[in-house]
Amino acid sequence: xxxxxxxxxxxxxxxxxxxxxxxxxxxxxxxxxxxxxxxxxxxxxxxxxxxxxxxxxxxxxxxxxxxxxxxxxxxxxxxxxxxxxxxxxxxxxxxxxxxxxxxxxxxxxxxxxxxxxxxxxxxxxxxxxxxxxxxxxxxxxxxxxxxxxxxxxxxxxxxxxxxxxxxxxxxxxxxxxxxxxxxxxxxxxxxxxxxxxxxxxxxxxxxxxxxxxxxxxxxxxxxxxxxxxxxxxxxxxxxxxxxxxxxxxxxxxxxxxxxxxxxxxxxxxxxxxxxxxxxxxxxxxxxxxxxxxxxxxxxxxxxxxxxxxxxxxxxxxxxxxxxxxx
Amino acid sequence: xxxxxxxxxxxxxxxxxxxxxxxxxxxxxxxxxxxxxxxxxxxxxxxxxxxxxxxxxxxxxxxxxxxxxxxxxxxxxxxxxxxxxxxxxxxxxxxxxxxxxxxxxxxxxxxxxxxxxxxxxxxxxxxxxxxxxxxxxxxxxxxxxxxxxxxxxxxxxxxxxxxxxxxxxxxxxxxxxxxxxxxxxxxxxxxxxxxxxxxxxxxxxxxxxxxxxxxxxxxxxxxxxxxxxxxxxxxxxxxxxxxxxxxxxxxxxxxxxxxxxxxxxxxxxxxxxxxxxxxxxxxxx
Numbered sequence: 001x002x003x004x005x006x007x008x009x010x011x012x013x014x015x016x017x018x019x020x021x022x023x024x025x026x027x028x029x030x031x032x033x034x035x036x037x038x039x040x041x042x043x044x045x046x047x048x049x050x051x052x053x054x055x056x057x058x059x060x061x062x063x064x065x066x067x068x069x070x071x072x073x074x075x076x077x078x079x080x081x082x083x084x085x086x087x088x089x090x091x092x093x094x095x096x097x098x099x100x101x102x103x104x105x106x107x108x109x110x111x112x113x114x115x116x117x118x119x120x121x122x123x124x125x126x127x128x129x130x131x132x133x134x135x136x137x138x139x140x141x142x143x144x145x146x147x148x149x150x151x152x153x154x155x156x157x158x159x160x161x162x163x164x165x166x167x168x169x170x171x172x173x174x175x176x177x178x179x180x181x182x183x184x185x186x187x188x189x190x191x192x193x194x195x196x197x198x199x200x201x202x203x204x205x206x207x208x209x210x211x212x213x214x215x216x217x218x219x220x221x222x223x224x225x226x227x228x229x230x231x232x233x234x235x236x237x238x239x240x241x242x243x244x245x246x247x248x249x250x251x252x253x254x255x256x257x258x259x260x261x262x263x264x265x266x267x268x269x270x271x272x273x274x275x276x277x278x279x280x281x282x283x284x285x286x287x288x289x290x291x292x293x294x295x296x297x298x299x300x301x302x303x304x305x306x307x308x309x310x311x312x313x314x315x316x317x318x319x320x321x322x323x324x325x326x
Numbered sequence: 327x328x329x330x331x332x333x334x335x336x337x338x339x340x341x342x343x344x345x346x347x348x349x350x351x352x353x354x355x356x357x358x359x360x361x362x363x364x365x366x367x368x369x370x371x372x373x374x375x376x377x378x379x380x381x382x383x384x385x386x387x388x389x390x391x392x393x394x395x396x397x398x399x400x401x402x403x404x405x406x407x408x409x410x411x412x413x414x415x416x417x418x419x420x421x422x423x424x425x426x427x428x429x430x431x432x433x434x435x436x437x438x439x440x441x442x443x444x445x446x447x448x449x450x451x452x453x454x455x456x457x458x459x460x461x462x463x464x465x466x467x468x469x470x471x472x473x474x475x476x477x478x479x480x481x482x483x484x485x486x487x488x489x490x491x492x493x494x495x496x497x498x499x500x501x502x503x504x505x506x507x508x509x510x511x512x513x514x515x516x517x518x519x520x521x522x523x524x525x526x527x528x529x530x531x532x533x534x535x536x537x538x539x540x541x542x543x544x545x546x547x548x549x550x551x552x553x554x555x556x557x558x559x560x561x562x563x564x565x566x567x568x569x570x571x572x573x574x575x576x577x578x579x580x581x582x583x584x585x586x587x588x589x590x591x592x593x594x595x596x597x598x599x600x601x602x603x604x605x606x607x608x609x610x611x
Contacts, residue, residue, distance in 0.1 A: 055608070055610070058438075059441070060608065060609040061609065061610065062608060079444065088442050090438050090439075090442065091435075092435065094436045094437075094438060095435070096353065096434060098358065103356075106349070107349050107352075108439055108440065108443050110345050110348070111346055111349070111443035111444070112443045117345055
């Protein structure tokens with residue numbers, strides 16, 4: 001019944017979102033659009049404005065100009081209505097070190113006026129269980145490891161049903177096991193109808209979790225859309241491992257491709273020899289290439305067709321990868 | 327989704343506003359630091375009583391007011407201790423708690439989670455202020471209760487001779503001790519509001535605490551300078567020692583009223599400043 005308030009299909013919408021701070025634009029005309037039910041990956045190098053955007057979405061900071069809508073309501077005007085439906089982990093966990101994990105969650109739950117105090121205990125215990133903290137719930141947070149605090153932060157976002165969950169660097173400080181658990185958790189949340197907004201710089205994580213991504217660079221949105229669409233926009237490449245580099249180059253050029261000698265993306269044993277790669281064009285099928293190589297007498301030790309990986313896409317979009325731009 | 331709807335009850339409904347205040351007080355009083363402050367305050371009357379007991383000779387007439395009466399009547403320990411605590415120790419502990427209100431939450435990172443929970447910013451300020459005032463009451467009670475108990479333990483207790491020369495029963499004098507607690511708590515509410523405001527200016531709690539204490543000291547120093555006499559009636563600390571008027575027969579209520587009026591002025595002004603600052607600033611911590 002609450003869904004009636006949601007506009008069809010969009011959970012977060014910003015138009016021309018700009019934030020000026022200290023004389024420069026931290027955010028510059030961001031048009032973000034997060035579809036309902038998506039796992040939305042928010043990517044960008046350090047200092048590109050990811051956390052600032054999240055702060056504005058949650059009403060912690062105000063935009064200099066531009067419009068923001070979360071769950072169909074204008075922010076910051078309707079924050080009191082919107083925030084109870086939003087769970088968030090922002091910029092790392094923040095808890096009282098002198099209280100236990102459970103007491104910390106009780107405190108934050110008491111701060112939410114829209115939940116039933118009678119179910120508080122059951123809800124916090126369930127949230128603690130979902131993040132694997134039931135055993136440590138009675139321990140003081142001061143004695144928690146970084147990973148445990150991170151789990152507690154995620155548990156706080158799960159205290160009640162949310163329509164949107166914002167997770168800022170959720171796998172920070174987690175061991176590989178915890179990272180995998182977060183992935184499962186995100187999947188189970190989407191199964192419950194929650195839209196998940198994840199910011200991260202761990203591209204492999206995002207690639208495995210997200211259905212949609214947006215890439216931020218120096219305060220500007222450089223790409224946004226379904227992950228599959230973004231991938232399709234990137235080039236597919238073929239790579240040939242062969243000792244006959246010159247013959248291979250000639251054979252591929254004969255098919256109308258633009259081959260070059262390259263370092264293999266797959267790090268083969270050195271004995272397999274050098275690699276030649278070329279972007280695949282629409283009119284050339286991989287099997288055609290293999291046939292051409294065989295007929296040209298090129299000794300093929302390996303042949304792969306690669307869709308562009310998120311990391312390559314990311315580097316292509318943001319330039320120098322993780323260098324701080326601002 | 328049906329199970330989710332039952333736990334959130336279909337309409338977003340507002341639970342009682344007292345829930346968060348209770349949580350705030352529970353957090354404040356589950357903190358070891360709060361108890362350390364209260365214990366330090368309770369130590370003041372104990373130190374005074376023990377020192378007087380060990381050195382009890384003829385009254386010298388030196389030292390804080392009421393000190394000489396202690397050996398005749400243990401109930402005066404509480405009043406002597408309050409007199410000693412008012413200029414520095416009480417403002418110090420209140421400064422720690424009031425200066426910590428917002429800046430402390432910011433420094434532990436809990437401020438952003440409270441605001442996202444969501445606690446409205448105005449509501450957070452109101453609850454923080456109420457929590458600080460409750461601490462003021464606890465602080466004065468700590469001094470008065472410890473003073474009364476140690477006084478009763480080490481000295482004879484009997485009907486109390488008031489400043490006006492009248493004598494009242496033990497029961498009546500305990501009631502007056504309670505009134506003194508109320509008076510001193512009211513005296514400190516202005517300082518709470520100042521601490522709350524300073525706390526919204528920074529994310530460093532120690533800075534806010536120090537600034538709050540310094541303001542209380544400056545107010546008292548200015549109060550000592552006859553050249554600035556025009557300012558005196560407006561000073562935060564102007565009526566701090568006026569609680570002695572509660573030890574007259576009949577009780578002189580005018581200083582209580584004037585104090586309450588002055589303090590509510592401070593609460594209004596600094597409460598408004600804190601609100602104006604906190605509701606418009608970006609929370610970056």
